[in-house]
Amino acid sequence: MGLLQNGQWVDQWYDTDSSGGEFKRQDSRFRSWVSADGSAGPTGSAGFKAEPGRYHLYVSLACPWAHRTLIFRQLKGLQDMIDVTVVKPLMLSNGWELSDDQYGLDYMYQLYLKADPNYEGRVTVPVLWDKQTKTIVSNESADIIRMLNSAFNGLTGNDSDYYPEHLQAKIDPINERVYELINNGVYRAGFATSQEAYEEAYYKLFDALDWVEGILSQQRYLAGSTLTEADWRLFTTLIRFDAVYHGHFKANRQRIADYPAISNYLRELYQLPGIAQTVDFTHIKQHYYGSHDSINPTGIVPLGPEQYFTAPHNRSQFN
Numbered sequence: 001m002g003l004l005q006n007g008q009w010v011d012q013w014y015d016t017d018s019s020g021g022e023f024k025r026q027d028s029r030f031r032s033w034v035s036a037d038g039s040a041g042p043t044g045s046a047g048f049k050a051e052p053g054r055y056h057l058y059v060s061l062a063c064p065w066a067h068r069t070l071i072f073r074q075l076k077g078l079q080d081m082i083d084v085t086v087v088k089p090l091m092l093s094n095g096w097e098l099s100d101d102q103y104g105l106d107y108m109y110q111l112y113l114k115a116d117p118n119y120e121g122r123v124t125v126p127v128l129w130d131k132q133t134k135t136i137v138s139n140e141s142a143d144i145i146r147m148l149n150s151a152f153n154g155l156t157g158n159d160s161d162y163y164p165e166h167l168q169a170k171i172d173p174i175n176e177r178v179y180e181l182i183n184n185g186v187y188r189a190g191f192a193t194s195q196e197a198y199e200e201a202y203y204k205l206f207d208a209l210d211w212v213e214g215i216l217s218q219q220r221y222l223a224g225s226t227l228t229e230a231d232w233r234l235f236t237t238l239i240r241f242d243a244v245y246h247g248h249f250k251a252n253r254q255r256i257a258d259y260p261a262i263s264n265y266l267r268e269l270y271q272l273p274g275i276a277q278t279v280d281f282t283h284i285k286q287h288y289y290g291s292h293d294s295i296n297p298t299g300i301v302p303l304g305p306e307q308y309f310t311a312p313h314n315r316s317q318f319n
């Protein structure tokens with residue numbers, strides 16, 4: 001794992017020394033938007049109009065942030081409009097590796113340099129790539145799912161809305177809390193390099209999961225009776241939890257399977273049309289257990305746990 005500095009790839013693990021052993025995630029740098037008419041979004045530059053076949057997603061099936069974008073591509077019926085390259089499961093000294101049909105690239109960092117030869121920083125997935133101007137529109141999953149939620153509606157006729165205006169004031173604070181304490185919280189536990197930083201992340205993570213369990217014991221989804229982006233953003237962390245975060249990231253007060261409401265909710269989401277095919281436990285387990293040398297030096301990938309996401313759930317009690 002590494003980053004780009006002065007146009008060169010440098011192999012380097014996260015710097016946690018300067019933050020007392022705490023893992024800090026870098027902000028995404030490409031922040032433009034695809035919109036229905038090509039006008040600018042809330043950030044970045046304009047000119048990215050929703051058009052069939054123009055955009056390409058680079059994802060890792062292991063990565064929870066990239067997983068969000070694959071889910072929205074399914075939910076919004078964009079499979080024929082946006083094609084996908086899946087990177088290899090392991091992220092080692094050259095960062096993400098791929099077999100790229102478009103430009104014959106071997107490494108993800110080459111795509112970043114193609115977009116911006118002066119790009120400095122981490123090379124992350126997902127990436128939404130514009131084949132027309134040969135640049136990265138966005139490498140921020142939270143923005144990409146919002147684009148997919150609405151920008152292509154005129155082309156697909158699919159106007160299902162996972163960020164409806166009347167629920168935004170509810171969704172935003174939930175997202176913030178879930179991001180900080182759960183989505184990124186598992187990484188803060190797993191990538192901590194001091195006992196103190198780990199313990200702080202651990203306690204906050206399980207407090208937040210207890211809070212989620214409380215909500216989901218009263219209502220079907222995080223924002224009420226409507227399934228929204230807040231649920232999908234949580235889903236990609238929950239589905240990985242028992243297989244990797246519980247063991248590999250030491251988030252082991254309890255499993256998701258031990259939370260009655262959350263585990264039923266997780267099964268409901270998993271069983272919705274198109275979702276199960278976005279979940280790949282081979283990539284997920286290989287990536288985490290095989291890429292983080294300092295956490296799991298042998299690289300041995302555990303065989304368990306046995307999981308039953310297709311078992312019945314009880315969530316219809318709420319509607």
Ligand SMILES: N[C@@H](CCC(=O)N[C@@H](CS)C(=O)NCC(=O)O)C(=O)O
Nearest residue numbers: 063064065122123124125139140141
């Ligand atoms: N804020 C970004 C985060 C993406 C991210 O951190 N992806 C990880 C994989 S799960 C990555 O590519 N990491 C490479 C690195 O940090 O060098 C988003 O949500 O899109």
